[in-house]
Each structure stands twice: as structure tokens, then as C-alpha cells.
Amino acid sequence: MNDSLPQQLKEILATSYNNDAEKFKTDIQAYLSGLDNPNNTNGQYEQPKSGDVILNSPTPKPNSDLNREIIVEVSHVNKIYRMGGNDLKALNDVSLKIAKGEFLAIVGPSGSGKTTLLQLIGGLDKPTSGEIIVNKLLLNKLSSLELSNYRNLTIGFIFQLFYLQPYLTVTENVAIPLMFRNDATDIYNTAQKVVKSVGLEDRSDHLPKQLSGGQMQRVAIARALVGQPLIIIADEPTANLDKHTATEIIKLLRAINNDFKTTVIIVTHDNNVANMADRIINMSNGEII
């Protein structure tokens, strides 16, 4: 465990809750409420400064002010997959607005269309109908090349299975988005800084196989973060992690969201994870319910 974590948080993280999620949630919320108090006796909560290690930032409170600029606008989107001659409707007239800097959780059973929605917002796919506008860009109209640039500059992806390249070191993995950027300079130094910010500076030259699951996901987060995207899209980022690590990862995403005002859209099955979001939307059968 990181030594620079606040003592109270360390104690919470060190406690064995025996799958008692409610107790863990209560403790965390108590801790977070303590942070809300500017006069808290721990004296550990400060506004993050530039260059702070994100992992060491205390978990920020959820955003409550959502009357901000809309960065993602999904309007009446339908997505139909043709599979073996049959049409499969993955999304059915989905409309959604996401504010800049919002931490949004999308929950729902498997096959409910949440990953499809992520893919459409992430520019990996195009809707069958409807419109998706991200940062004033109408994704439907973008060419393949423009979509590549959009993904590179606007989106940071975090995958459930991390998808780190096994032959690249931590720093090199993190640098991947910058490698595909025309004007990127000094990419390894930049990546190194981001690696440090997620608390893995002592692992920067390691290969993924030398890391734990939590560390790999932190590398994946650093990779998503390195290009300073407006939006981080995380598809089940904690599904392959134990509860303790999952909590740390979500905390990290929250800290990023708080520090950099990066919009985070996370798909999860885990209610505990979802509860840490500013807003939760539920999906079922391709619709937001």
C-alpha cells in the first residue's frame, strides 16, 4: 500500500470487510465526509497541485454541479447489428447528455447495450441512426481518418482486460497514444510523468507480466490519461480486480476526474463502483431506463 496515503484511508483499505460492501461504503463515506470539512483534523485534504501524485490525492467528493457545458450529446441513437442475416438491435432510441467533467456510471445487465453506447461515444463505431455529438463534433459525419484523430485527441480508453502490449515496458505502454500523434515530442518523458502520477514510477521499466492486476490497470489508466483526453471511457475497469484494488482504481479515476476535470464514463456491473459516480444511468434491452 502506498505509504503516502492518508492514515485513515490506509486503515480503511487495510481492513478486511469480508465482502461486507455496505460496511466498506459506510467507512469510505465517513472518510469522504471528513474530507468535505475544511477544518478536518486529519489536515490531509488539500486541493491538488500541479505535479501531485494523483494516487495520493484524497478521494474527492462527487460532483454535484452538473449545470455545466455539455460535452457529449447522444440523440435518438439506434444501433443495429446484422448477425447471420438477423438484425440485433443493440441500442434503441437512446438519448443522453453528459456534462463536461462529469463522472458517469452506466450500469445494466449484460447485453443491455452499455458497451455499444461506449463504443459509439468513443468513435469506435457509428450509429445506425441518430446523432452523437462530442465536443461539438458530429461523430456520424467523421471519416475513418478523422475518427482516428478524434480517438487520439479526445478519448482515453480503459479496458476490462487492460490490453497492455506485453512486449512494451510500462512507460512505453503508456506512451502509445502519443506515438500516434503527429506533433508529440518527448513522449517518453511525458509518459514517465504520468506513470509517476499513478504511483508506478518504480515499475516504469517493467513489462506487464511483472505487474499485478491492479498495477496493470493503473498502467492502462495512465495510458488513457497521457494524451490529456477530454473523456475517459472505461469499460468494466474493475471487473478483473479484487475489491480492494477495484476501490483504489475507482478512487484514481475520481481523482483524475477531479484534478483534470476529465469527463469519465464508466461501464460497470458493480454497484459500489457505480455509487461513486456523479450520476448513474441504467440500461436494459438497449434503452436507458
Added chain:
Amino acid sequence: MIKPKNSFKLATRKFATRKGRNIFSSCTVALGIIIILVMLFASAGVKDLVTSLFKDNLSTHYLALTTQGQCVAGGATDCKNKFNLNDFKSQHSDTSFVNVWQSISSEFNYNLAIFAGKPITSSTQLHSLAITAVPDILISDFIAPNYSFNDNYQGAVPIIIPKNYLIDVEKIDANLTDQEKLNKSQEILNKYLGNTYLVGETINHGSSEVLKYEIGSKLKTKFIIVGFYPTSLIPDVETAAISSSIIIPSWAATIPEISDIYSKSKDVNVISEFDSNQSRNDFVKKNPLNFSSASDLSNSSYNTPILSRYEIFAGVIQALRGVVIFIGGILLLISTLFIFTTLNKIIDDSKKEIGVYRAFGALKNDIRQIYYIYALLISNLGFLIGLVIALAIGILLSLAFGNTVYYALANLGNNAVSSKPLFLFIGIPLDSLLILYIIVNILAILAASLPIRRAANLDPIQVLRDE
């Protein structure tokens, strides 16, 4: 757009994780390359040698008149054949001669090293069956005191002859009187020189005492033997014309009667050293019966026999090279199939990786760039492996068969010697090497193009769908 150094990094890192498969693919590429390169190296090496042998065969300053009206260096051909002595002028150098000379001594076990008792400073043309010439400095040791190879002794032409002529005499009977030896010697020289007249006296030469002879003939030309060069240790006189040659100075070569020598004798090469091409041309001009015309010696003319023999060599080498390059080419084409299957397999195994790259903004061209570099890594490693192994094979072949082939070629070419290359089967034809390198890489790019096209068109969404 990814920068080349980054795509190179991604490709090389990936390449390194699949060493086994990649090296296997590279080895299959190398197989064709090895066969082609071994032949290219060997043919270039042999061609260089053959060229060198033929070039050494001609000199700009020496001319040999042979017994049967043969032209210089032409072997058993008539004198109407043209020959060009200037083509190879630039190829001859003083320094090479030392090596050549020592090469003869060591390789052929000829005892010619005694000629090299003093530093060799003059350019010298070595011999074939038809031509031999030795500069003064090499024969000065064997010229009697107070005599010179270049002086005119009251109208007598100074000559230097093989010592084995005398040995023959001495073998007859060691107890013969000097006069009897003289008579026998005349008999032997008559055999070589035709109707000759010989007078002689004893002269001292170093620690041994030899006879000084004067030979004359009915041709009214007197010869004075001013020295003997040792040939007793030459085992096979037929391969060394020097053993059966009579060397005359250049001024003597211009005496009309001398040209009759070769018409009267049967087994003797008369060798004259000329000061320049001009003096040789002058000589030839004065002996039109033996040479087609002075104009034949112009720079643009060629020695047909030599050229034709050289062309035969070159043709055989070319044909062999063609066959082997064909076989190697087929193997190279087969090896491109391995590159194709390797790339296919690698791309099958890398779908998620490609999807991740695409998700993070890689363009289709970025993916192409990475995997083309990957394919080129395979082909370049294959080329490197092929080059190293081909060189090794060339060296081994040279060590095993170099001497045999060298002597065979020398004899076939009717040439005795040239400097023997260290590795006969290693010639470096840079142009062919470069062409092969380009072809190998083009084949690799062609073989990889289909799999890479598939990779570039891979739908990035596949990555997320598979979760």
C-alpha cells in the same frame, strides 16, 4: 501519423517476442539467399581470377616469338589473330609480380624463387605456355661477369638460355673435354635453335664454372650466350615456357634474321623485351609475315584467341550462375510464402493489439507501417543470415577446392600463374548484392501486403466486442 522511429520500435519489440517463429521465417528466406549468394560469390571470385589470368597473359612491353609462327600468348593459333596489349596495361603492377613469383615457387614447386633473390623493382610479365619474359634485374644474377644482356658483342646477339641445355650436355658424360662438351652442346642447341654455330669458352659465374658459348648460324646472325638461367628444378617444362626459352634483348629483336629463329626451331620460344609498345610495334611491323599488320596492334583490336577463351569461361560461369540463381530464385519465392504465412499468423494473434492501437488513434497507415517494418525485419534478418552463411560456405569451399580449381583454371586458360586469391570462391559483386537485397525486400513487402491489408482494415471495435 506515427513517426518511423516509433513504428520501428513497436515492430522490433514485437519481433523480439516471437524470436522462434521470426527466425524460422528468416531462415527460410535465408535459404534462397544462401544458394544465390554462394553462386554469386563463387562466380565473381572465379571470374575475377580468370580475368586476372588472362590479363596477366599479356604485357605491353614483352613479346614472345614462338616456334610455329604462333603469336604471343595465343597458343596454337595463327598470327593473323589480333591481339590487344593495351587493354590490360593498367592491370599490371610491380608489387603484384612479387606475389605472383612467390606464388609460382610455392604453389607449383618451381624453383623460380631464385630469380627473386634481389628486390624486384621492374614490372615483369610472367609466362604462359606461349610467352615468357624476364627483366634484366631478374636475370642479371645469371649473366657472366663482364657481359651484359643488352650489349652488342661485335654483331653477336646476346642471349640467355635455360641452364638445362647445359645440364643435358653434362649428363652425357662428365668426363668429356670442353671441346667435346661444346660439340654436344651445339648438337643440343641445334636441336632447339635449328642450324646454329656455337663457340664457347669457360667463364666463372659465382662459385661455379660454366661455359660461355657463342652460337652462330647460317642465318649470319651470331648469338652469344651471356648467361644461363636455372631450370633444373622445374619439373614440367611444358608448363613453364621459361624453361625452353631463349631471351634476347630488345635491340636484338629488331635484327631481321632473328625472326627466322622461330621458323627454324621447333621447341623454342624466343623472348624479347621491348622498351616500349612502340619498339614492339616497330618490330612487328618489320616482320609482317609473322603478324598480320601493325594496325592490328592498335588499341581497338583484340586478341581473338584469348578473348574467345575468356568468353567461353565467362559463358560457362554465366550459365552456371543463371541455373543457380534460378533455383535460388524459386527458393526465394517459396520463402516469401513463409513470410506470408508468418505475417498472417502474427496478425491473427495480434488482433487485439491492433484494435488497441486503433482505439488510441492509430491510422490504418500506422498499422501498415508497423507491420511492413516487421516484414522487413524478417527479410533483412534472412538476408543477414544468408550473407553470413554464404560467406562461410564460400570460405569453406575455397579452402577445400580452391587450389584444385585454381590450377585447373590456370591450365585451361593456358596461363601458368596469377596471384592466387586467398578465397577463390569469394568475390563480392556489390551491384548484384544490392539488387538481391532489393529483390528480397520487395518480395517480403509483396508477401506481407495481403496480411497487412487485412490488419489495417481490422475493425477496432473487435477488441471491445471480444471482451
